[in-house]
Amino acid sequence: MKAAVLAAPETFELADVPLPQPSAGEARIRLEGCGVCASNVEPWQGQPWSTFPGEAGGLGHEGWGIVDAVGDGVTAVAAGDRVATLSGRSFAQYDLAAADRLVKLPSALDGQPFPGEPLGCAFNIFRRADVKPGQWVAIIGIGFLGAVLTKLATDAGARVIAISRRQESLDLATHYGAAATIPMHDHWQIIEQVKALTGEDLCARVIEAVGKQWPLDLATELVGFGGKLVVAGYHQDGPRQVNMQTWNWKGIDVVNAHERDPEVQMQGLREAVDAVATGRFDPAPLYTHRYGLNDLGEALAATRDKPQGFVKALIEFA
Structure with a gap:
């Protein structure tokens, strides 16, 4: 071969x-x-x-x-x-x-490409994020993963704030239901815009989906008291620093959403197959x-x- x-x-x-x-x-x-x-x-x-x-x-x-x-x-x-x-x-x-x-793969998916691993990964991350109806959810980085998570969180009744560098990425987030979009250009301006949208409460859930230091820092600032910071980005280019004082002060949960349990990985894959086959996600x-x-x-x-x-x-x- x-x-x-x-x-x-x-x-x-x-x-x-x-x-x-x-x-x-x-x-x-x-x-x-x-x-x-x-x-x-x-x-x-x-x-x-x-x-x-x-x-x-x-x-x-x-x-x-x-x-x-x-x-x-x-x-x-x-x-x-x-x-x-x-x-x-x-x-x-x-x-x-x-x-x-x-x-x-069911017959409903005949003729369609199906890279199942990343789709299953998104469904597992979403489950770990524990998104509730009515919550503000910031998603930092709207690539493949961020776009899927935007749709899942929106369908769960959350209000998604999509944050990404490119306008076309923000447009994609809007296509998948984002309630608001913010260009990822100025750190402090992003924080102020999120405060304005959330009435100063910031976000109950923040999903970092980039895998770099700045998005992780930004996620720390955007999560509200008692919220969850969900690390979905794959950080593989060296150590990271985190603001432990802020994490402590806010009393947040930090979730590393990369699953290594084979059964959990398969659960996400099955959920993804069902969602695409039934038309709930395109x-x-x-x-x-x-x-x-x-x-x-x-x-x-x-x-x-x-x-x-x-x-x-x-x-x-x-």
């Missing part, structure tokens, strides 16, 4: 590698596509601890496709089933996954850029640089 191999910083090579064979409890998926995650960018660029070459198909963890072979003891899925997968080598034509890390406006496997480097560069109109890149296989 063909698989992308990270051969050096910002250098993918397309390699011919052996077709993987499923062991007991595993299924092999002929991939239709795989989403490109913002968390891929820094490993692609190279980190101090990076080694090269990477594993075939590595970094790809948002795959979907058709089961084409199963190992011994697998009964939950069969060849021909279309599935979303939680696996880690999906920048390739085929990947292996434990059968209990697959969710069947992710189509988020899939803005599509590439072939040969163009994976270009897709990563777009994920980093965010050209006009960019939200999320998908790698699709012929």
Whole structure:
């Protein structure tokens, strides 16, 4: 099969590698596509601890496709089933996954791309955020994740304040139901605008969905007394500092919403499949850029640089 191999910083090579064979409890998926995650960018660029070459198909963890072979003891899925997968080598034509890390896609999703991992991640973050009707919820960073969370929080009866750098991102938040939008340009001006919207109470929930220091600092300022600061951004470029005095004084709960429990990850994925299949959530406006496997480097560069109109890149296989 063909698989992308990270051969050096910002250098993918397309390699011919052996077709993987499923062991007991595993299924092999002929991939239709795989989403490109913002968390891929820094490993692609190279980190101090990076080694090269990477594993075939590595970094790809948002795959979907058709089961084409199963190992011994697998009964939950069969060849021909279309599935979303939680696996880690999906920048390739085929990947292996434990059968209990697959969710069947219903016929309502036929013909639609379904990068299940990031959708499931958003649903798990939302559950951890514990959003209540009538609350003010600030979401900092309206990319793929922030947009999904805007819709979920709005549907739960909350009033979402979307904060992001680009006007098109704020427009996307409005499309998904945001009650107010604020450009992410001036730290103190943002705080004053949120105070004005909330009658000085600030927000019962603040979801930081960027993964950088300033958005985390801003989230600390925007959460109200007794509220929750939900860390949804993936912070992987070094240590962070936090204002513990403010956290203490406000008596807030701080929730790291990245789930590592496989059962919880699967719960979010199942919820996402149901929401999209039943029409409660339409992710189509988020899939803005599509590439072939040969163009994976270009897709990563777009994920980093965010050209006009960019939200999320998908790698699709012929």
